[in-house]
Amino acid sequence: MAAKLKKGDKVIVLAGKDKGKQGEISSVSPAANKAVVEGVNMAIRHTKQTQASQGGRLAKAVPIDLSNLSLLDKNGKATRVGFRMEGETKIRFAKTTGEAI
Numbered sequence: 001m002a003a004k005l006k007k008g009d010k011v012i013v014l015a016g017k018d019k020g021k022q023g024e025i026s027s028v029s030p031a032a033n034k035a036v037v038e039g040v041n042m043a044i045r046h047t048k049q050t051q052a053s054q055g056g057r058l059a060k061a062v063p064i065d066l067s068n069l070s071l072l073d074k075n076g077k078a079t080r081v082g083f084r085m086e087g088e089t090k091i092r093f094a095k096t097t098g099e100a101i
């Protein structure tokens with residue numbers, strides 16, 4: 001199946017504790033149907049101090065389900081993603097505006 005959301009896309013959270021927050025996708029795991037979004041779904045991880053880094057309680061973004069994310073269009077609104085053929089290439093487009101992503 002084609003990926004509707006990819007790394008680098010600006011998204012908004014539709015459901016959960018971070019509903020309404022916006023961020024950029026830093027990684028996607030299609031097998032698990034999850035994505036990591038910067039600044040969203042943060043959790044505290046306790047890390048031991050090493051020579052390279054300071055230890056302590058560090059905030060880390062954990063994966064969120066793709067069904068709880070929606071792409072942002074040029075107007076800053078949530079939109080669904082569609083696919084269409086332009087010539088020989090398949091492109092993604094925003095359903096609200098019809099504009100190619």
